[in-house]
Amino acid sequence: MTLYLPELNNNDTHFPDPSLALTEPNGLLALGGDLSVKRLCSAYRQGIFPWYSYGEPILWWSPSPRAVFIPETFKPAKSLVKFQRKHGYTVTLNHATEQLIALCASSRPIEETWITDEMIQAYQVLAQAGHCHSVEVWDQQQLIGGLYGVSVGQVFCGESMVSTKPNASKIALWHFCQHFLQQGGKLIDCQIMNPHLASLGAIEIPRTEFQDYLLSNRDLTMSDTCYAAQSLQLS
The missing domain is CATH 3.30.70.3550 (Leucyl/phenylalanyl-tRNA-protein transferase, N-terminal domain)
Structure with a gap:
C-alpha cells in the first residue's frame, strides 16, 4: 500500500x-x-x-487513542512498595540525563530501537536547553534504570523507560508521579499503550481529549524547583 x-x-x-x-x-x-x-x-x-x-x-x-498517566490517581502495587522498602534504591532527577538516554537506547537491539544516534544527540541537546528531563534509579553508584521525557507546561511527555535490574523503571515512575503532582503537574503522556504501561496503570484517552488537555495546560507554569537536579524522596 x-x-x-x-x-x-x-x-x-x-x-x-x-x-x-x-x-x-x-x-x-x-x-x-x-x-x-x-x-x-x-x-x-x-x-x-x-x-x-x-x-x-x-x-x-x-x-489516537493516547496512553497517559494521571499522577493524582497513580498508586504503586503493594509488591513494589515492599520491594523498594527492601532494596532502598536511590532516585534522582536530572543527575545523569545523557547517560540515561544512552542506557534506554542500548537496552534494545539496534534493529528494534527508535532511539537512533540522531535521536540521542537531539534529546541531549534538548536537555541542555532545559526541555528534556530524566529520572534515574541507582543501586549504590550504578545506574540501573529510569525514564526521560519532555516538559510542556504542566504536562510531561514521556519518551522511554528502562530497567537493567527488576522494577527500576516502575520505581522511577512512582517517585516521579508523586514529585510531579506536588510541583503542579497534571498529566503524563506515554504515547502508545503497551502491556507494560497498562500494568502500571496507564489509561487511554481519545486524541481530541488529549489535545484539549494539552492546549489548556501547555502554557501553565510548574514550580521553579520542579526540574532542578535533586534526589526524589517519597513523602
Missing part, C-alpha cells in the same frame, strides 16, 4: 493538524524535517512526536 504523507519544510517548523494523522498506521502524520530544539518543542506543544528506525526518514506521529 502506498502512503502519501506531507513532507516537512526544513525552513520552518509548521506541522499538519494532528487530526489529519492516518488511522493505519495509527497516528502517522508527516515525514522529514529535522530534530532541532525549535522543531521538537513545536511538535510536543501540538501533541506530536518523532518515532522512526535506522534507515528511515524522520517520521512524526500523533496517535
Whole structure:
C-alpha cells in the first residue's frame, strides 16, 4: 500500500493538524524535517512526536487513542512498595540525563530501537536547553534504570523507560508521579499503550481529549524547583 504523507519544510517548523494523522498506521502524520530544539518543542506543544528506525526518514506521529498517566490517581502495587522498602534504591532527577538516554537506547537491539544516534544527540541537546528531563534509579553508584521525557507546561511527555535490574523503571515512575503532582503537574503522556504501561496503570484517552488537555495546560507554569537536579524522596 502506498502512503502519501506531507513532507516537512526544513525552513520552518509548521506541522499538519494532528487530526489529519492516518488511522493505519495509527497516528502517522508527516515525514522529514529535522530534530532541532525549535522543531521538537513545536511538535510536543501540538501533541506530536518523532518515532522512526535506522534507515528511515524522520517520521512524526500523533496517535489516537493516547496512553497517559494521571499522577493524582497513580498508586504503586503493594509488591513494589515492599520491594523498594527492601532494596532502598536511590532516585534522582536530572543527575545523569545523557547517560540515561544512552542506557534506554542500548537496552534494545539496534534493529528494534527508535532511539537512533540522531535521536540521542537531539534529546541531549534538548536537555541542555532545559526541555528534556530524566529520572534515574541507582543501586549504590550504578545506574540501573529510569525514564526521560519532555516538559510542556504542566504536562510531561514521556519518551522511554528502562530497567537493567527488576522494577527500576516502575520505581522511577512512582517517585516521579508523586514529585510531579506536588510541583503542579497534571498529566503524563506515554504515547502508545503497551502491556507494560497498562500494568502500571496507564489509561487511554481519545486524541481530541488529549489535545484539549494539552492546549489548556501547555502554557501553565510548574514550580521553579520542579526540574532542578535533586534526589526524589517519597513523602
